[in-house]
Amino acid sequence: MILAATLAWQVGLAVCVPLLVRRFGRDAGYPLAAGYLVAAALLLTRLPVILDDREVTVAWRWLPGLAVHAALRMDALGLVFALLALGVGALIMAYCPRYLDGSEAEQERVYVTMTLFAAAMLGLVLADDLLVLFVFWELTSILSFVLIGQGGRPAATGPAVQALLVTVAGGLALLTAIVLLAVHLGTTSLDTIVAEPERLSGVPAWVVGTLIIVAAFTKSAQLPFHFWLPGAMVAITPVSAYLHAATMVKAGIYLLMRFSAVFGGSWAWNGTLIAVGLLTAILGALLALRQYDLKALLAYSTVSQLGLLVGVIGVGTPDADAAAILYTVAHALFKATLFMLVGIIDHQAGSRDVRELAGLHRVMPATVWLTALAAMSMAGLPPTIGFVGKEAIFEALGGAYGGGWLGWCAAGLGVLASVLTFAYAARLVHGMVEGPTRQRQLREPSWAFLAPAAVAAVAATVLGPTVAVLSPLVERAADDARPEGTPPYLAFWHGFTPALGLSVLTVLLGVLMFLGRVRVDRWLRSVPTIPPFAELFERARQALLHAGSFVARTAHAPGPAPYLARPLLATVALATVAAVTLTDVPAGLGDGDPARPGDWLLLGMLVTALAGLLVARSALAAIGLTGVVGLLLSAWFLTVGAPDVALTLMLVEVLTAVVVMLALRQQPPRLAPVGRRRPVVGAALLAAATGVAAAAGTAVLTGRDQVSGPGRWYLDRAEALTGGANVVNTILVDFRALDTLGEAVVLAVVALGLVRLAAGRPVEPASTGTAGDDLVLGLAYRVLAPVMLLASAVLFLRGHEETGGGFIGALLAGTAVGLGQLAHPGGAPLLSRLRSAPLVAAGLLTATVAALVPLAAGRSLLAPLALNTPDPLPSLSTSLLFDLGIYLMVLALVVAAVRRLGVPPNQPTDLPTDLPTDLPTGQPTGQPETGGAR
Numbered sequence: 054m055i056l057a058a059t060l061a062w063q064v065g066l067a068v069c070v071p072l073l074v075r076r077f078g079r080d081a082g083y084p085l086a087a088g089y090l091v092a093a094a095l096l097l098t099r100l101p102v103i104l105d106d107r108e109v110t111v112a113w114r115w116l117p118g119l120a121v122h123a124a125l126r127m128d129a130l131g132l133v134f135a136l137l138a139l140g141v142g143a144l145i146m147a148y149c150p151r152y153l154d155g156s157e158a159e160q161e162r163v164y165v166t167m168t169l170f171a172a173a174m175l176g177l178v179l180a181d182d183l184l185v186l187f188v189f190w191e192l193t194s195i196l197s198f199v200l201i202g203q204g205g206r207p208a209a210t211g212p213a214v215q216a217l218l219v220t221v222a223g224g225l226a227l228l229t230a231i232v233l234l235a236v237h238l239g240t241t242s243l244d245t246i247v248a249e250p251e252r253l254s255g256v257p258a259w260v261v262g263t264l265i266i267v268a269a270f271t272k273s274a275q276l277p278f279h280f281w282l283p284g285a286m287v288a289i290t291p292v293s294a295y296l297h298a299a300t301m302v303k304a305g306i307y308l309l310m311r312f313s314a315v316f317g318g319s320w321a322w323n324g325t326l327i328a329v330g331l332l333t334a335i336l337g338a339l340l341a342l343r344q345y346d347l348k349a350l351l352a353y354s355t356v357s358q359l360g361l362l363v364g365v366i367g368v369g370t371p372d373a374d375a376a377a378i379l380y381t382v383a384h385a386l387f388k389a390t391l392f393m394l395v396g397i398i399d400h401q402a403g404s405r406d407v408r409e410l411a412g413l414h415r416v417m418p419a420t421v422w423l424t425a426l427a428a429m430s431m432a433g434l435p436p437t438i439g440f441v442g443k444e445a446i447f448e449a450l451g452g453a454y455g456g457g458w459l460g461w462c463a464a465g466l467g468v469l470a471s472v473l474t475f476a477y478a479a480r481l482v483h484g485m486v487e488g489p490t491r492q493r494q495l496r497e498p499s500w501a502f503l504a505p506a507a508v509a510a511v512a513a514t515v516l517g518p519t520v521a522v523l524s525p526l527v528e529r530a531a532d533d534a535r536p537e538g539t540p541p542y543l544a545f546w547h548g549f550t551p552a553l554g555l556s557v558l559t560v561l562l563g564v565l566m567f568l569g570r571v572r573v574d575r576w577l578r579s580v581p582t583i584p585p586f587a588e589l590f591e592r593a594r595q596a597l598l599h600a601g602s603f604v605a606r607t608a609h610a611p612g613p614a615p616y617l618a619r620p621l622l623a624t625v626a627l628a629t630v631a632a633v634t635l636t637d638v639p640a641g642l643g644d645g646d647p648a649r650p651g652d653w654l655l656l657g658m659l660v661t662a663l664a665g666l667l668v669a670r671s672a673l674a675a676i677g678l679t680g681v682v683g684l685l686l687s688a689w690f691l692t693v694g695a696p697d698v699a700l701t702l703m704l705v706e707v708l709t710a711v712v713v714m715l716a717l718r719q720q721p722p723r724l725a726p727v728g729r730r731r732p733v734v735g736a737a738l739l740a741a742a743t744g745v746a747a748a749a750g751t752a753v754l755t756g757r758d759q760v761s762g763p764g765r766w767y768l769d770r771a772e773a774l775t776g777g778a779n780v781v782n783t784i785l786v787d788f789r790a791l792d793t794l795g796e797a798v799v800l801a802v803v804a805l806g807l808v809r810l811a812a813g814r815p816v817e818p819a820s821t822g823t824a825g826d827d828l829v830l831g832l833a834y835r836v837l838a839p840v841m842l843l844a845s846a847v848l849f850l851r852g853h854e855e856t857g858g859g860f861i862g863a864l865l866a867g868t869a870v871g872l873g874q875l876a877h878p879g880g881a882p883l884l885s886r887l888r889s890a891p892l893v894a895a896g897l898l899t900a901t902v903a904a905l906v907p908l909a910a911g912r913s914l915l916a917p918l919a920l921n922t923p924d925p926l927p928s929l930s931t932s933l934l935f936d937l938g939i940y941l942m943v944l945a946l947v948v949a950a951v952r953r954l955g956v957p958p959n960q961p962t963d964l965p966t967d968l969p970t971d972l973p974t975g976q977p978t979g980q981p982e983t984g985g986a987r
Contacts (some may be wrong), residue, residue, distance in 0.1 A: 126181035129529035212284035223271025230264035273305030288394030326367025333360030338473030373449035380442035412490030475563025628746030711871035830876035859940035868949025892945035900938025
């Protein structure tokens, strides 16, 4: 359970962030950093087990019908990436207090989102089921989008959307690969798939391998998807240092390492990774060498070093896997350090342009020398861990394709990328120490600000000579990535080897390139630029949006007719196709009891109401007749034995009438006349054809049977399996609870959207008798509202046994809210203080808890589970808790809609709209980040 406890601990830290911010302010980062270290310590307690070639696992049934388990597994490879996420995360959290500025709400948002991201990354690297991995994979993309776009500034919106679209597209490729694996192998267990790679072969293996590569390349910014990462650098420095240097971009690296055991023997897999990875490494380094903005330089250098990692993974040997794992650790340390230090320089100097930082070492010596120390590791100079990792990469690339000339070509490309890396690392440091000091007013930041970067820089240096400390874990991780072969023992000094010679050659060529930097710069400016992938991507996105706008143009008509015409025409078309192609008619068609006299009476009343509705010109009459039609249908459902459906429809009709009255308050009392007669005739013909098609389709598809096969199954087994006698309710909250939860979440999102779109300030509840109140409706509200709320509670509590449930109860409570809004536009007594956002939060939390509680008892997700309660109290179950969550989310939507529609134009609303501005997410390249640092 240590894995589940660690993941829960990380989520709990995010939940506690508001309390920590209120107590400590921006210094909440320090207890959060301690919390990250506690999570890392929990995982390290299993290090002896991991080094003993054993795994730590935990699993619960999630989707039993699909044999999917919510499974977590930690081996050495997963532990390395988990410790990176938590260790670097702790440093970033300790860096944030001196960096973040602004309101508590802004700081709280950053802390919550980054802590949730750490939990998502932790879940991704510990997942043992591919569907669980996919869920966390997509969470990292979504949370990255939120973090990049913090503040909603125009400069950040475009890059945030671009990053989301690219990485989510890769997520769709991953999901397709997972589906194909599940179909062909009958399992989504990652451990099983990796342990038996021979089961996947032929065309499915090629397709799955290609999809996995696409998913990894989008996440790790490989050609041609590399452009999103430099754009994402508009985010604040802690986000860049954590997500886009140490964690999120490493998710693609982790995925490739995991699946190399399955596809690593294929020349297509190895060749693609080596070719694309090394090309990305060289291209990223060339682009970094052209940058003067420090953050842009680090962004392109991240692309380059990720490409080097992808290339070495493609070699497919134990040496290569160990080199990739070691360099992943090295890159996380020195790149997070450099990003943090650049953020400090930007704050102190007001600029990130290296040409404006001359002589900085005289006024900020500690900052500059720490930058030099991290740059040494990035350049691969001894005694840093970057030197050990780079030398291991050279040796691994030289062994590609069996060590022949192709291997030496790969090693040569790796050396070229490293030479360029040395050159821009030297430029970075040289720009801060060359020439006279331009900004003598600068001073060193506090040590509390420098300490996190200093810890990472010193660690990157000390771990070079002491790399043997990491060797057992790295060897074990390499063996987990690819069980075939024996990984090498890591050491700082291996003697005079070809890899050492390549390291010396890299330094010599890098020094020559730096000395000739003027000519190199002139040459770089003269060569043609690479294809503008970002621009091409944006053009494709705009073209897609224009195509969507063209398709949706017919839906922009002012009247309802175009909206109704298409589904009705589709119904007639489907009925026509079915009539032509259907050959077998159910045997029972035409059997059964004839229609009862009461049915004909209801049908006649329906026709009369519809006829009146067609000729009505009064808005009030149209609303009333529409309600009559709904109530007649409710009565019809009641007579045929569907009380739940009848009650739901009746409440929907009543609530609809209330909502329409609110919407039409400011509209003319009479409906606009229909302009031409021809559309009326066409509408009548379409209505008649649709009615005939629907009636015929219902008769054919049901065969006039009283109860279908699935219906009989539910009637026979629902109570025994769920403990509920109301079959309709058990279907919603037990058998199809996951569907219900998804639909309720959609309602919750709509409710939050209404809250965010509202404008104005909160309105205090008004007393009875104020201007605008309706005396008749006010009296009705005071009498009926308590009765409606009591009936709502009764319907909710009895829903599992008799007619009722959370949805029905929420509709009735929402009707009371609507009646109050009609009677008291300024604020109704009793219900005016209901707010959508707290209702949504409470409902979603309750439903989620009810879904997860059965897992703790060893059952599947959302399985009905009785909860023990003391004798005086009524019995509870997870189904009742789940239904309560649905109740709250539906009520939240109704409250948001009613309050929004109930306010006249240009008047304030009672919705919370004093939305704070998010933290600035940085300026375009070359500009300082203002307001986001302190």
